[in-house]
Amino acid sequence: MEAVRASAAWVASRSSHVKVDMLEVEKVVDKIQGNVPKVEWDFEGIHYFDDGPLTVQYLFVLDALNFCFWPDKDLSYDNLASGLKLALEKDKTALDADRLQSYTGPQLRQLLNWPRPLPIEEERVRLLHEVGMELERSFGGEAANLVKSAGNSAATLIELITRHFPGFRDHSLYKGHQVFLYKRAQIFVADLWGAFKGQNYGEFHDIKSITIFADYIVPAVLRELGILKYGSNLSCSIDSNSEIVPGSEEEVEIRACSVYAVEKMRELINKKFGKQLLSIDIDLWLWSCGVQNMALSHHRTLSIYY
Numbered sequence: 001m002e003a004v005r006a007s008a009a010w011v012a013s014r015s016s017h018v019k020v021d022m023l024e025v026e027k028v029v030d031k032i033q034g035n036v037p038k039v040e041w042d043f044e045g046i047h048y049f050d051d052g053p054l055t056v057q058y059l060f061v062l063d064a065l066n067f068c069f070w071p072d073k074d075l076s077y078d079n080l081a082s083g084l085k086l087a088l089e090k091d092k093t094a095l096d097a098d099r100l101q102s103y104t105g106p107q108l109r110q111l112l113n114w115p116r117p118l119p120i121e122e123e124r125v126r127l128l129h130e131v132g133m134e135l136e137r138s139f140g141g142e143a144a145n146l147v148k149s150a151g152n153s154a155a156t157l158i159e160l161i162t163r164h165f166p167g168f169r170d171h172s173l174y175k176g177h178q179v180f181l182y183k184r185a186q187i188f189v190a191d192l193w194g195a196f197k198g199q200n201y202g203e204f205h206d207i208k209s210i211t212i213f214a215d216y217i218v219p220a221v222l223r224e225l226g227i228l229k230y231g232s233n234l235s236c237s238i239d240s241n242s243e244i245v246p247g248s249e250e251e252v253e254i255r256a257c258s259v260y261a262v263e264k265m266r267e268l269i270n271k272k273f274g275k276q277l278l279s280i281d282i283d284l285w286l287w288s289c290g291v292q293n294m295a296l297s298h299h300r301t302l303s304i305y306y
């Protein structure tokens with residue numbers, strides 16, 4: 001994921017609305033003495049797992065829809081993960097490639113047992129269709145075949161996903177430069193790694209190449225820790241829950257600086273404590289802190305990417 005790392009650093013070096021405070025990065029690293037608290041994947045107990053290909057199908061569909069929950073204050077990622085899990089437990093064919101291509105908005109709501117329209121519902125349906133169609137066309141209908149064809153390489157899997165499924169192409173243009181963040185593609189790799197505990201469909205020899213997943217929770221945690229500093233206009237917009245325009249400099253800077261800050265944290269932990277941490281582990285720690293802190297205000301961007 002060199003493209004993510006390099007483009008995030010490029011943005012961080014030119015950023016004007018968001019700054020990474022390296023002194024605060026150092027303070028946090030010293031405070032935890034290089035020991036990032038271990039958070040178990042599925043600490044919430046909400047995901048489907050059967051140790052086989054159906055779990056891979058579940059995780060791929062989950063991450064195809066893993067974005068933008070905040071416009072509905074009662075909806076969260078948990079509803080999606082547990083809704084899809086229950087749907088699969090009731091009907092093992094619910095996420096088959098042909099079924100994915102035919103869901104309508106109301107049927108998707110019904111599948112998730114959600115009583116009203118989902119945020120950006122028409123995009124969610126479009127992405128489901130895209131996943132079903134391309135899985136059928138190129139991977140015999142199974143996400144497990146997509147994973148197998150990556151040959152245990154996280155970078156190859158992300159390359160395959162973004163080549164075959166346009167809905168995962170989480171790119172932005174910033175000051176004329178292409179920025180790659182690939183949040184949902186990377187989180188799918190992390191979910192495989194976490195669910196299968198680094199074995200079988202979750203075995204990746206280059207898992208350390210993955211960065212954090214630039215969503216709307218981790219930046220809020222980094223800001224709370226003092227690691228990200230926002231300019232006054234941006235601070236006001238976020239604290240007053242105003243929407244941040246997708247693709248704006250502010251939005252790209254928030255996401256890219258989050259990736260960059262955690263890469264710096266990781267480097268510092270390595271330098272000071274001689275530990276090689278995975279960004280995935282830092283991400284899950286930060287994310288779990290964020291979702292347990294209801295008081296955090298996060299940036300609000302209507303986006304299909306996170």
Ligand SMILES: Nc1nc2c(c(CN[C@H]3C=C[C@H](O)[C@@H]3O)cn2[C@@H]2O[C@H](COP(=O)(O)O)[C@@H](O)[C@H]2O)c(=O)[nH]1
Binds near residue numbers: 066070194216217283
């Ligand atoms: N950086 C990062 N972002 C993550 C996740 C996850 C879930 N990962 C699962 C994997 C193992 C664990 O046991 C987790 O269950 C969701 N999100 C993002 O959060 C936001 C949802 O927030 P709220 O509206 O409050 O539900 C939304 O952008 C969503 O895409 C993560 O791990 N890292």
